[in-house]
Amino acid sequence: MAEKKHIVIVCGEASGDLNASLLIRSLKAINPQIKISGVGGSMMRESGAEIYQDIKEFSAIGLFDVLKKLPRFFALKKLLLEKINSQKPDAIVLIDFSGFNLRLAKAINKKIPVIYYISPQVWASRQGRVNTIKEYIDKMIVVFRFEEEFYRKFGINAEFVGHPLLDIVKPTMNKEEFLMKFSLTPGKTTIALLPGSRKQEITNILPIMLKTASLIKAGLNNTQFIIAKPMQVEWNIYNCLVAGSNLDIRIIEGLTYDCLNSADFSLVASGTATLETALMKKPFAIIYKMDLLNYLLYRPQVKLPYIGMVNIVAQKKIIPEFIQFQALPEKIARYALQILQNPAETKEMQDNLGNIRFSLGETGAANRAAQAILNFLHK
Numbered sequence: 001m002a003e004k005k006h007i008v009i010v011c012g013e014a015s016g017d018l019n020a021s022l023l024i025r026s027l028k029a030i031n032p033q034i035k036i037s038g039v040g041g042s043m044m045r046e047s048g049a050e051i052y053q054d055i056k057e058f059s060a061i062g063l064f065d066v067l068k069k070l071p072r073f074f075a076l077k078k079l080l081l082e083k084i085n086s087q088k089p090d091a092i093v094l095i096d097f098s099g100f101n102l103r104l105a106k107a108i109n110k111k112i113p114v115i116y117y118i119s120p121q122v123w124a125s126r127q128g129r130v131n132t133i134k135e136y137i138d139k140m141i142v143v144f145r146f147e148e149e150f151y152r153k154f155g156i157n158a159e160f161v162g163h164p165l166l167d168i169v170k171p172t173m174n175k176e177e178f179l180m181k182f183s184l185t186p187g188k189t190t191i192a193l194l195p196g197s198r199k200q201e202i203t204n205i206l207p208i209m210l211k212t213a214s215l216i217k218a219g220l221n222n223t224q225f226i227i228a229k230p231m232q233v234e235w236n237i238y239n240c241l242v243a244g245s246n247l248d249i250r251i252i253e254g255l256t257y258d259c260l261n262s263a264d265f266s267l268v269a270s271g272t273a274t275l276e277t278a279l280m281k282k283p284f285a286i287i288y289k290m291d292l293l294n295y296l297l298y299r300p301q302v303k304l305p306y307i308g309m310v311n312i313v314a315q316k317k318i319i320p321e322f323i324q325f326q327a328l329p330e331k332i333a334r335y336a337l338q339i340l341q342n343p344a345e346t347k348e349m350q351d352n353l354g355n356i357r358f359s360l361g362e363t364g365a366a367n368r369a370a371q372a373i374l375n376f377l378h379k
Contacts, residue, residue: 005031005377006089009038010080010104012055012097014197014232015272017041019118019164019366020095024049026370037083038092039076041232052083056232073100081107090377093117094137102129105136115376117141117369123150127303130154139376141369144313145359161368162361165272169279171261178262182250188224189340191216192263193249194256194273197230201269202237204289208327209267210245212287215333217247220340225249228259265336274310274319278356283339283349285332286310286321313359318352 007027011020021043024036028048037050045051053076077100084092091113094101098120105114116137122129123146133140133156140151140158151158171178179186191213195206206227213225225247229238231254238251252259256273260266260280268277270288277284286308304312311317322332339345 004033004035005091005374006035006037006087007373008080008084008087008089008092009036009040009044009049009095010092010097010101011038011040011044011095012100014041014055014230016095016097016118017043017055018168020044020049021047022164022167022366023093023095023117023369023373026366027373029367030370030374037087037089039080052079076100077104077107080104084108084112088112091115091373093373096120098122098129102132102136106132108136110136113138113377115139115141115373117373118143119147119151123147123304130156139372141372143360143365145361146313146315159372160361161372162363162365163275164365164369165275165279166357166360166363166365169257169276171257171280172255173258175262178255178258182226182252184224184226184250184262188222189220189264190262191223191225191336192259192266193225193227194259194266194268194277195227196269196271196273197233199233199237200291201271202233203241204291205269205287205327206238206241208287208289208329208332210241210247210249211329212267212332212336213247213249214245215329216336216340219333219337226259226263227251228256229253230256265340267332267336270307270309270321270323272309274308275313275356275360278310278319278353279360281350281353283346284319285335286319286323287327287332288321288323289327290324310353310356313356314352318349 009020011017017040020040024047027034039053040051041055093115096118114137119142134154140156142148142158142160143163145160148158148160193209195202195209217223229251242249260277260282266277266282266284267287268274268284270286274286306312306317308319308321310319320335
């Protein structure tokens, strides 16, 4: 009979909630007796976890957004430390959400084993955090091959399990079914807009994408546009921004992979969505814009030449990045039209994107992560 264990899992954003839910299902498949509790969202709850606190109020972008929410973060840390002291779980698993989770690991201060799944991007910026990881994290479970090598250089126990996106990125219908379902025209060029998954990102990036879409439409008449809307974002954010654009554009909720599968080209906010688009082997451009003060604080900390995960994984620029002052609709539209009107360039981009899948390992990442956690606890 499987030994009864109690694991606390802490994530802070929608992507973390998804990865936590996949991990929980895998843990329960290996050990049905396991108890899971922690901080997450609806997907963690549906996977059978007891939720101490929902993550809805904790998503933050940039220093000033974090400062506004500091009282909530302090209260959350206090709650978790109380739960750990009273329930004495066998381990805590931290998923991404590095600003909060590394401080929590410090506060736990080795009272229980601390495992990190989906690493902070310390290889990109603020490498000083490696010292915190070495001191307070007992095991790193990483999703990029280069991360395992990076951490082992510092003597940190790291294990590469592959990327969970390999199991997730699948459309639910074919292109013809999707176009018919949303009354889109099969003969038209379809452009998908993915402006991010957080309110502040969307308000900064979607206006740029909408202006770009208007310019693409002017340069390539037979076009139609769709916006991939995450479930957790309110409709009114999109409706207000789209209303002033004079574009006939469909906003489609909860079907990101179907939107990408049906698109001939996509405009994608920097983040996990760049990897998702790459796995679909769809041509795209990376766009990102922050509030100016946040950008001026953040940019000097970044040590890599790119910010798009797809370029970081490829270790070269295979997708152009239109970041901050370069996020100009005219430039982006010119590039999009160049790709759309040049099949040879499209083919070259798709070939480069095909190599990304190989570098992310094999399917079954959540299963291997679950097994790594249970093996670690057993030892």
